[in-house]
Amino acid sequence: MGKKKTAFVCSECGAEFARWQGQCSECKAWNTVTEFRVPSIKSAPISSAMAGYAGMVDAKVQTLDEVNLETLPRFSTGFKEFDRVLGGGVVPGSAILIGGSPGAGKSTVLLQTMCLLAESMNTLYVTGEESLQQVAMRANRLGLPTNKLRTLAETNVETICQLALQEKPSIMVIDSIQVMHMSDVQSAPGSVSQVRESAAYLTRFAKQNQVAIIMVGHVTKDGTLAGPKVLEHCIDCSILLEGSSDSRFRTLRGNKNRFGAVNELGVFAMTGQGLKEVSNPSAIFLNRGEEQTPGSLVMVIWEGTRPLLVEVQALVDYSQLANPRRVTVGLEQNRLAMLLAVLHRHGGLQVSDQDVFVNVVGGVKVSETSADLALITALVSSFKNFALDRQLVVFGEVGLGGEIRPVPSGQERLREAAKHGFKRAIVPNANKPKQLIEGMEVIGVNSLSEALDALF
CATH class of the missing domain: 2.20.28 (Rubrerythrin, domain 2)
Structure with missing residues (x-):
């Protein structure tokens, strides 16, 4: 041997x-x-292998104009926010990976989705971490229809695919990929090789049989998906369900999507009847107090294909330490250090002896540069102890030379702000609309000094 x-x-x-x-x-x-x-694996001679492939290859080379461009028939999950993140719905034959922290609601939202889809199509819910009794108890607690959803408790991938060929489901859930295993892979479930081979096997099964497969993935302590990186490469769509333990709101964010836009955001609220979608998330993040305080300001960010109004708060206070603290929650800390330098050079404001704390309300993570002008405005407001107008909204990118650069989709951002009752806006001059927006005064600025003069 x-x-x-x-x-x-x-x-x-x-x-x-x-x-x-x-x-x-x-x-x-x-x-x-x-x-x-x-x-x-016993290898066959090259000549015999080529002879075997001679009668099997049915693919042909063709030009791009010969490819059939018919739109793939998507079907809805029953949640508009879920469909938005997926790019408009589930594509038959696609492999979707959904990750999230323990208790975020991954199994809950998928069980709700599958129970709704079972009313109109064949579905299969495969659980490897829970018993069928636990799944049934959760469904009854949430008040979901349970008479048509087909369930299976199994962890062997080959057995699951064989039973799926008999059931012929249109969509199948694997909960979770970390507990699945294959018989010919000599390692424990959850290892790199098992996760990689199981995901590749399920993806091939989805493509060959036009079955949409949703796989649940675990996350590491730093919030990234556990397992080999090839797991995210082989699937078609990767989405992450985020939410802190002290918040009832959950955000579903797309990180990869071969059938739609990435960085789409869906907002859900955790209730006693499961996850409920939030159609107007801006109203949640704008739940401010009655009295306007210095350092608080509303900005308009762009998430996927829609604008989102969120509140940014800044606190600038004299530091007792030799090295003042710079703390950010929801924003990049290196970006804050750069903007403080721009504020000193082109705004004439020195905060080297001040502690700076910045927070984005609602747990939203902002990665785009349109929040630069709003962040600087909030910093100056807190430093001068000057409360800004509650009906003011600000957005724009700030360059190292103190110039205010335009941001994409400026018109849509202003319309979203006007819809929520904001009366005044400070925006880059290039984003100033040619036609006036009813009920809103829009001030265009070209430099940081102009913006500060218009605000203070």
């Missing part, structure tokens, strides 16, 4: 090595390289 081959694979990035080592040389993570056995 030949010696069994072994390989060493990093559980963070999926890199393979010839021997064990303490640190992965690819992603620089420590103690993530694990050993697993490679299954032995």
Whole structure:
């Protein structure tokens, strides 16, 4: 009997090595390289292999204008916010990966979706972490229809696919991919090789049989999807369900989508009857107090294909430390340091001896540059202890030279602000609309000094 081959694979990035080592040389993570056995495969001679393929290849080379461009028939999940993140609905034959922290509501929202879809199509809910009794108890507690949803408690991928061929579902849920295993892979469930091979097998099954498969994935302590990086490469859509334990709101964000736009955002509220979609999330994030305080301001950010109004708060206070603190929640800290330097150079405001704290209300994470002008405005408002108008909205990118740069979709941002009752806006001059918006005064600025003069 030949010696069994072994390989060493990093559980963070999926890199393979010839021997064990303490640190992965690819992603620089420590103690993530694990050993697993490679299954032995008897190789056939090249000539016989080519002879076998001769009668099997039915693909042909064609130009792009010969490709059929018919729109894939999507079907709705029953949640408009879920459909928005997916790009308009579920595409048959697609592989979708949904991740999230424990308790975020992944199994809940998928159980709600499958129970609704079971009324009009064949569905299959595969659970590997819970028993069928636990799934039935949750469905009854949420008041969901349970008479048509087909369920299965199994962790073997080959067995699941064989039963799916008999059931012929249009959509199937795998909860979760970390507990699935394949018989010919000699490693424990949840290991790099098992997750990689199981996901690849399920993806091929989805493409060959036109079955939409939604796989649930675990996340690591830093919020990224657990398992090898190839897991995110082989699937068609990767979405993340986020939400803190002290908040009843959950955000569904798309990180990858081959059938729609990325960075789409869907907002849900956790209730006793499961997750309920929020059609107007701006109204939630704008739930401010009666009295306007210094350092508080509303900005308009762009999430996917829609504008979103959120409140940014800044607190500038004298520091007792030799190195003043710079703390950000929901914004990039390096961006804050850069804007403080621009504020000093082109705004004449020195805060090197001040502690600066910045927070985006509602737990929203802002990554785009349109929040620059609003952040600087909130900082100056707090430093001068000057409360801004409650009906003021600000957005715009600030350059290193103190110039105010335009941002995409300026017209849609202003219309969203006007719809929520804002009467005044400070925007980049290039984003100033040619036609006046009814009930709103729009002031266009070209530099940081102009913006500060118009505000203070």
